Amino acid sequence: MTPVLEVDGLSVGFRSDDGEVLALDDVSLRVEPGEIVGVVGESGCGKSTLGLSIMGLLPGSASVRGGGVRLGGRDLLTLPPGELRRLRGSEVGMIFQEPMSSLNPVMPVGRQIGEVLRRHRDLGRTAAAARAVELLDLVGIPDAGRRSRAYPHQLSGGMRQRVMIAIAIACEPKLLIADEPTTALDVTVQAQILDLLRSLRDRVDLAIMLITHNLGVIATMADRVSIMYAGRKVEEGPTRDILDTPRHPYTARLLASTPQAARSAAVSAAAGGPGGSVEAGGRRLAEIPGRVPTMTAPATACTFQARCHRDVDLCTRVRPELEPAGGGLVACFHPEESW
Amino acid sequence: MVSQQSPGSPVLRAGGLVKDFQVGSVGRRSVLRAVDGVDLELAAGETFGLVGESGSGKSTLGKVLLRLQTPTAGTVEFEGRDISRAGGRELRAVHRRLRMVFQDPYSSLDPRMSIGDIVAEPLRLHRVARGRDLEARVTGLFDQCGLAAAWRHRYPHELSGGQRQRVGIARALSLRPSVLIADEPVSALDVSVQAGILNLLKDLQADLGFTCLFISHDLSVVEFMCDRIAVMYLGRIVEVAKASELFALPRHPYTQALLSADPPLHADAAATPRVVLSGDMPSALDPPPGCRFHTRCPVAEAVCRTEDPALVPRAADGHPVACHLVLADGSGPRL
Ligand SMILES: Nc1ncnc2c1ncn2[C@@H]1O[C@H](COP(=O)(O)OP(=O)(O)OP(=O)(O)O)[C@@H](O)[C@H]1O
Ligand SMILES: Nc1ncnc2c1ncn2[C@@H]1O[C@H](COP(=O)(O)OP(=O)(O)OP(=O)(O)O)[C@@H](O)[C@H]1O
Ligand code: SF4
Ligand code: SF4
Ligand SMILES: [Mg+2]
Ligand SMILES: [Mg+2]
Numbered sequence: 001m002t003p004v005l006e007v008d009g010l011s012v013g014f015r016s017d018d019g020e021v022l023a024l025d026d027v028s029l030r031v032e033p034g035e036i037v038g039v040v041g042e043s044g045c046g047k048s049t050l051g052l053s054i055m056g057l058l059p060g061s062a063s064v065r066g067g068g069v070r071l072g073g074r075d076l077l078t079l080p081p082g083e084l085r086r087l088r089g090s091e092v093g094m095i096f097q098e099p100m101s102s103l104n105p106v107m108p109v110g111r112q113i114g115e116v117l118r119r120h121r122d123l124g125r126t127a128a129a130a131r132a133v134e135l136l137d138l139v140g141i142p143d144a145g146r147r148s149r150a151y152p153h154q155l156s157g158g159m160r161q162r163v164m165i166a167i168a169i170a171c172e173p174k175l176l177i178a179d180e181p182t183t184a185l186d187v188t189v190q191a192q193i194l195d196l197l198r199s200l201r202d203r204v205d206l207a208i209m210l211i212t213h214n215l216g217v218i219a220t221m222a223d224r225v226s227i228m229y230a231g232r233k234v235e236e237g238p239t240r241d242i243l244d245t246p247r248h249p250y251t252a253r254l255l256a257s258t259p260q261a262a263r264s265a266a267v268s269a270a271a272g273g274p275g276g277s278v279e280a281g282g283r284r285l286a287e288i289p290g291r292v293p294t295m296t297a298p299a300t301a302c303t304f305q306a307r308c309h310r311d312v313d314l315c316t317r318v319r320p321e322l323e324p325a326g327g328g329l330v331a332c333f334h335p336e337e338s339w
Numbered sequence: 340m341v342s343q344q345s346p347g348s349p350v351l352r353a354g355g356l357v358k359d360f361q362v363g364s365v366g367r368r369s370v371l372r373a374v375d376g377v378d379l380e381l382a383a384g385e386t387f388g389l390v391g392e393s394g395s396g397k398s399t400l401g402k403v404l405l406r407l408q409t410p411t412a413g414t415v416e417f418e419g420r421d422i423s424r425a426g427g428r429e430l431r432a433v434h435r436r437l438r439m440v441f442q443d444p445y446s447s448l449d450p451r452m453s454i455g456d457i458v459a460e461p462l463r464l465h466r467v468a469r470g471r472d473l474e475a476r477v478t479g480l481f482d483q484c485g486l487a488a489a490w491r492h493r494y495p496h497e498l499s500g501g502q503r504q505r506v507g508i509a510r511a512l513s514l515r516p517s518v519l520i521a522d523e524p525v526s527a528l529d530v531s532v533q534a535g536i537l538n539l540l541k542d543l544q545a546d547l548g549f550t551c552l553f554i555s556h557d558l559s560v561v562e563f564m565c566d567r568i569a570v571m572y573l574g575r576i577v578e579v580a581k582a583s584e585l586f587a588l589p590r591h592p593y594t595q596a597l598l599s600a601d602p603p604l605h606a607d608a609a610a611t612p613r614v615v616l617s618g619d620m621p622s623a624l625d626p627p628p629g630c631r632f633h634t635r636c637p638v639a640e641a642v643c644r645t646e647d648p649a650l651v652p653r654a655a656d657g658h659p660v661a662c663h664l665v666l667a668d669g670s671g672p673r674l
Contacts, residue, residue, distance in 0.1 A: 187392070187600040257534040
C-alpha cells in the first residue's frame with residue numbers, strides 16, 4: 001500500500017536576527033492510510049513547522065534546506081504550482097489550535113465550507129450549501145441546517161473546532177494534520193473532539209498526523225508516535241511501547257516528569273515495589289535539568305547531550321542516527337534498556 | 340472524619356459568596372453570575388485545589404477571595420475578620436498577606452522592568468524593606484526560587500517561560516503572604532518545565548508554611564499538588580473532597596465525567612471506559628433551572644430539572660456533593 005505521507009530527510013530553516021534557526025534537521029516520517037501518528041515534543045522543537053511544510057504553508061522567512069515530501073506517492077517538490085495546490089487541496093487538510101483565528105469572522109460557517117467545496121470541487125452554490133450542512137452534521141453539530149447560518153463568534157470553542165474539521169475534510173483528503181487540535185479546549189470538550197477524530201478515521205479511513213505535547217492525548221489516540229527534540233526526530237514506535245518502555249533518554253525523562261509518573265511511583269512504592277515515597281506531601285516530580293538548545297546548524301553531536309544522564313564520550317562527537325530498537329527506531333548511542 | 344471540615348482552623352472562609360458582572364450594551368444589560376453562592380474554608384497550611392472547565396468561575400472566585408474584586412453578596416473572612424467590604428488602608432494590609440501568581444508568565448510581568456525590580460516592587464510599595472535590606476531580601480528570594488542572582492538586571496523577554504514563572508512566584512512571595520492563590524501557574528508551560536515549577540511551589544510551601552489555593556483545569560496536576568479539591572461547574576461548587584478520595588471515588592456525575600475525560604498515560608488506566616458528555620457548558624448568562632448540570636448529565640431525572648441540589652455531605656466519609664441521586668450513604672450513579 002502506498003503511504004499517504006512520506007517525509008524524507010526534511011530540513012527547514014528560518015531567517016532570524018541572529019542568523020538561521022534550523023527548525024527541522026533531517027526529519028523523516030511515514031503515515032499509512034487510516035493510521036493515527038502522534039508527533040510529540042516540547043515547545044519550539046519543530047512540530048508545527050513539520051505540519052506547515054507538508055501543507056505548503058511555511059512563511060516567507062522559511063526555506064527548505066533539503067529533503068522532500070511525498071503525498072500519495074507524488075513528490076511535492078517536482079510538481080508545478082497549480083497541480084501542487086490541487087493535490088494538496090484533495091490529499092491533505094489541516095486544523096490548528098485556535099479555530100477562531102483560522103475562520104472568517106464575518107462569514108456564516110456554512111458558506112465558509114461551501115467556498116472550499118466550490119473552489120476545489122466545482123460544486124454549484126446550492127449543491128455546496130447542501131454538502132456543507134451534511135459535513136456539519138458529520139462532525140456532530142446538532143441542528144446543522146440552522147447552525148450553518150451562524151457566524152463563528154456565535155459558536156462555542158468546541159463547535160468552532162468541529163467547523164474547522166468540517167472544512168479540513170470537505171474535499172475528502174486521505175490525511176488530516178491536526179496541530180494541537182484540543183489544547184485550547186476544555187477536557188470534556190477535548191474528549192468529544194478526540195472521539196470525533198477517531199470516528200472519522202474508522203468511518204472514512206482518514207489518516208491523521210496528530211501534533212500535541214499532551215502525552216495523555218497521544219496515549220488514547222495514536223497508533224504510532226514520533227518523539228521530536230530540537231528539530232530532530234529522536235524516537236519512533238508503537239504508542240504503547242514508547243509510553244511503557246521508552247528507549248531514548250529524552251523520552252524516558254519526559255514521561256518521568258509527568259504527575260502521572262509520580263503517582264505510579266507512589267502506588268508501586270505503596271505496593272512494596274521500587275519508586276518514590278507514598279505520602280502525597282513528600283512526592284516530587286522528576287525534572288529535566290537544562291534547556292532545549294536552539295539549533296543554528298545541522299547537529300554534529302547528540303542534541304540532548306548537555307541534559308542527558310547517560311552521556312558517553314561518543315555523544316559529544318558524533319550525531320546518533322535513528323536505528324531499529326525493539327519495535328521502533330531510536331537515535332541514541334546508549335539507549336535505556338532496563339526494561 | 341476530617342474531610343468535610345478542613346483539618347486546622349480556617350485561614351480564609353467564604354460564605355454564600357456571589358459575584359455578578361454587568362454585561363451587554365446600554366439598554367440591553369444583563370447580569371452574569373460568575374460565582375453563585377460558594378461556601379469554602381481553607382485550613383492553615385493546606386493546598387486546596389479548584390478545578391472546572393473554562394468559564395466555571397475559578398479565577399473570579401480566586402479574585403474575590405483575594406479581594407481584588409468585591410463580592411456582590413456573601414462574606415469573605417480572613418483570619419476571622421470579615422474583609423468582604425474592606426477598603427483603603429485595611430484592604431492594603433489584606434493585600435500584603437494574600438498574594439496571587441497568574442497563568443501567563445508573559446503578560447503578567449512588566450516588560451520594562453528588570454526582574455530584580457519586579458521582585459523588589461511589592462517590598463518597596465508596602466514599605467517593608469529598603470536599601471541594603473531590600474537587596475538582601477531580593478537575593479534571598481532569587482535563591483529560593485531557583486533564579487541566579489546574576490540575572491537580576493535581565494528583562495522578562497530574556498527569560499524562558501519557566502524562568503518567568505519563577506519570577507512571578509518570587510514576586511508573590513516577597514511579602515511572606517499567608518495565602519497564595521496560584522491561578523493556572525503551569526498551564527502555559529511544557530511538561531518538563533512544569534515539573535520544576537510544581538516542585539518549587541511544594542518546597543516553598545514546606546519551608547514557608549503558606550496556605551495555597553491552586554487553580555487548574557489539569558486534573559493530574561491538581562491531584563499531585565493538593566490536599567483537598569473542589570470541583571466547580573457554572574459558578575457552583577458541586578463536590579469537595581480530599582484529593583485521594585475524589586480520585587478514588589468521584590461521586591458527582593460531572594466529576595466522574597471530568598475524571599474520565601482526562602486521558603490517562605498508561606495501559607491499565609486506558610482500559611477503563613470513557614464517558615463522553617454531549618453538548619457544551621451552558622452560558623452563565625442563562626443558567627439552566629434545577630441542577631445546573633442537568634442539560635449534560637447522562638443520569639438526570641425529572642427532579643433535576645426543577646430542584647436545585649444543595650452541596651451537603653452525602654457520603655459515609657462526609658464529603659459534600661451537590662446531586663439529588665447521591666444518597667446519604669454515599670451511594671449513587673456510576674457513569
Ligand atoms: N516564523 C518564524 N520565524 C522565525 N523562526 C520561527 C518561525 N516559526 C517558527 N520558528 C522557529 O522554529 C522553531 C520551531 O518552531 P515550531 O513552531 O515548529 O515549534 P513547535 O514544536 O510547533 O512549538 P509549539 O509547541 O510551541 O507550537 C522554533 O525555534 C521557532 O522559534
Ligand atoms: N470582568 C468580567 N466582566 C464580565 N464577565 C466576566 C468578567 N470576568 C469573568 N467574567 C465571566 O465570568 C465567568 C467566569 O469566568 P472565570 O474567568 O472566573 O472562569 P474560569 O473558571 O477562571 O475560566 P478559565 O478556565 O477559562 O480561566 C465567565 O462566564 C466569564 O466570561
Ligand atoms: S546519544 Fe548519548 S547524549 Fe544522546 S541521548 Fe543517547 S546517551 Fe544521551
Ligand atoms: S442532580 Fe440530577 S442532573 Fe444534577 S448531577 Fe445529579 S443526577 Fe445529574
Ligand atoms: Mg506548534
Ligand atoms: Mg481562569
